[in-house]
Amino acid sequence: MLNNLYSDLKKTLSNENVLTTLEERYAYSLDASNLKDLRSLPDVVVFAENIEQVQKIVQLANKYNIPIICRGAGTNVVGSCIAEHGGIVLNFSKMNKIIEINKENMTAIVEPGVILGQFQKDVEKLGLFYPPDPSNLAVSTIGGSIAQNSGGAKSFKYGTTKDYVLGLKVVTADGKILKTGSNTIKNATGYNLNTLFVGSEGTLGIVVEATLKLIPKPESKKVLMAYFDTVEEAVSAVNAVIEHKISPSAMDFMDKNAIQTVEKFYPANLLTNKEAALVIEIDGFECSMNYQENIIVSILKSCNASAIKASHNNEEYEKIWTARRSSMGACAKLKPNVTTDDIIVPRQNLAKLVFGIREICEKYNLEVCMIGHIGDGSIHPQIPIDYTNKDEYNRYKLAKSEIYDLTAKLNGILSGEHGIGIEKRDYISKVVNCDALNYMRQIKKTFDPNNILNPYKIF
Ligand SMILES: Cc1cc2nc3c(=O)[nH]c(=O)nc-3n(C[C@H](O)[C@H](O)[C@H](O)COP(=O)(O)OP(=O)(O)OC[C@H]3O[C@@H](n4cnc5c(N)ncnc54)[C@H](O)[C@@H]3O)c2cc1C
Numbered sequence: 001m002l003n004n005l006y007s008d009l010k011k012t013l014s015n016e017n018v019l020t021t022l023e024e025r026y027a028y029s030l031d032a033s034n035l036k037d038l039r040s041l042p043d044v045v046v047f048a049e050n051i052e053q054v055q056k057i058v059q060l061a062n063k064y065n066i067p068i069i070c071r072g073a074g075t076n077v078v079g080s081c082i083a084e085h086g087g088i089v090l091n092f093s094k095m096n097k098i099i100e101i102n103k104e105n106m107t108a109i110v111e112p113g114v115i116l117g118q119f120q121k122d123v124e125k126l127g128l129f130y131p132p133d134p135s136n137l138a139v140s141t142i143g144g145s146i147a148q149n150s151g152g153a154k155s156f157k158y159g160t161t162k163d164y165v166l167g168l169k170v171v172t173a174d175g176k177i178l179k180t181g182s183n184t185i186k187n188a189t190g191y192n193l194n195t196l197f198v199g200s201e202g203t204l205g206i207v208v209e210a211t212l213k214l215i216p217k218p219e220s221k222k223v224l225m226a227y228f229d230t231v232e233e234a235v236s237a238v239n240a241v242i243e244h245k246i247s248p249s250a251m252d253f254m255d256k257n258a259i260q261t262v263e264k265f266y267p268a269n270l271l272t273n274k275e276a277a278l279v280i281e282i283d284g285f286e287c288s289m290n291y292q293e294n295i296i297v298s299i300l301k302s303c304n305a306s307a308i309k310a311s312h313n314n315e316e317y318e319k320i321w322t323a324r325r326s327s328m329g330a331c332a333k334l335k336p337n338v339t340t341d342d343i344i345v346p347r348q349n350l351a352k353l354v355f356g357i358r359e360i361c362e363k364y365n366l367e368v369c370m371i372g373h374i375g376d377g378s379i380h381p382q383i384p385i386d387y388t389n390k391d392e393y394n395r396y397k398l399a400k401s402e403i404y405d406l407t408a409k410l411n412g413i414l415s416g417e418h419g420i421g422i423e424k425r426d427y428i429s430k431v432v433n434c435d436a437l438n439y440m441r442q443i444k445k446t447f448d449p450n451n452i453l454n455p456y457k458i459f
Helices: 002-012 022-026 052-066 116-125 143-149 193-197 231-243 256-267 284-304 314-325 327-331 347-363 390-409 425-430 434-447
Strands: 044-047 070-073 088-093 098-101 107-110 163-172 177-181 206-213 220-228 250-255 276-284 307-312 337-338 369-372 378-385
Touching: 002 044, 002 052, 002 163, 022 044, 044 314, 052 070, 052 088, 052 163, 088 390, 098 116, 107 116, 107 327, 116 143, 116 284, 143 206, 163 193, 163 425, 177 193, 206 276, 206 347, 206 390, 220 314, 231 250, 231 284, 231 347, 250 256, 256 276, 256 327, 276 284, 284 307, 327 369, 327 378, 347 369, 347 378, 378 390, 390 425, 425 434
Parallel strands: 044 088, 070 088
Antiparallel strands: 098 107, 107 206, 163 177, 163 206, 220 276, 220 307, 250 276, 250 369, 337 378, 369 378
């Protein structure tokens, strides 16, 4: 059967866009999730160059009854584009055109393979801004970020990907083209199908074009790094800033282990004797910057910040953010593997979450570096681990399940931005009730009755 599939695919696409050798397929057997034992070989990897080819690939998947797993840059961290049951990996790196940037409407139309960071740079040249900013935006794609509903540090002020998707062109499981949403800023015309596809992890349809909302680029930006001698003081500083009705564009957090680990591997003059640090970005009109900074600094001081550094130029700005964003890379140097997570709780429960995670990791003798978009209530515990060490892996699994129990107890959810994929699907019922899961299953059945689109992801 596979040989027939290969030959049909080669008739539809050019030869170089159909990868069939073991070596080629092996390169697509994992994503960035670093999951133990989950490497899975797709039957074939294909590169589509246009919408018609995507439609034909879907028709072939139906003909051979074989799954299709879309792939952007493969940087999701939940196993969402692993071909667990074999199938066709559909790569979008050759559908990477920015079709239009419309300054008047403040919208853009893009193909799914456009790199997020490049797109941001291009719109910024025109004085516009596309805020969703996962830390790895230098490589991740618009299609992948739509499918995962990616967020990032700036979600605190600007929201996540779902807030910027105005319309989508989607190839459905039967190969038709579905248009959702519109190119207008508001839309109250029927059910909002956009939001159904955003965050659906490639399980409901294949995004082949997106109309995105842009906003004016803030004139100026600056970042502050504030250190604290206790985690409670750092958390209360976040709440105090918010209560003063200042809207920083980002409020991120690093705990002592994260600070020390980053400093060990990527020295950035961080203060390694502090218990916690906040990275706070402000933006807006140039004339408002000193005003915002002065208010925030006085709030931080009143919350016992023991040291505060502010960026005075782009180099200092990048240095602070690079330190914060290096955390996962630094943590990965502690052991052969590193796991990450993105649980999120109502902000009032943050300190309990941080302490609870620490306690659980201590109980199971695991190291943990904690960072997070704390303004949103989101914490990323990063646990270095050696998967070849069975005992350590088992302890990690127990700790992970307890961390999710704690999150549920604190009224939180399992993912604020990374998605569920394979990694968290066994735990989703801890936070999503049975009825809601049943409706999700019915929605999946409606859009994909033959279960060929990224099957068995999420639940
Ligand atoms: C170091 C690091 C830091 C990260 N930081 C953040 C962060 O701060 N915030 C955050 O939100 N995430 C973060 N992530 C996760 C990652 O950035 C997002 O999940 C990312 O946006 C995925 O994009 P991708 O192009 O790599 O998608 P992929 O990993 O290739 O795919 C992700 C999902 O999208 C589906 N998909 C891809 N293209 C399409 C399409 N055209 N149509 C339908 N489905 C499609 C795939 O099937 C898969 O289910 C981080 C990851 C790493 C490795």
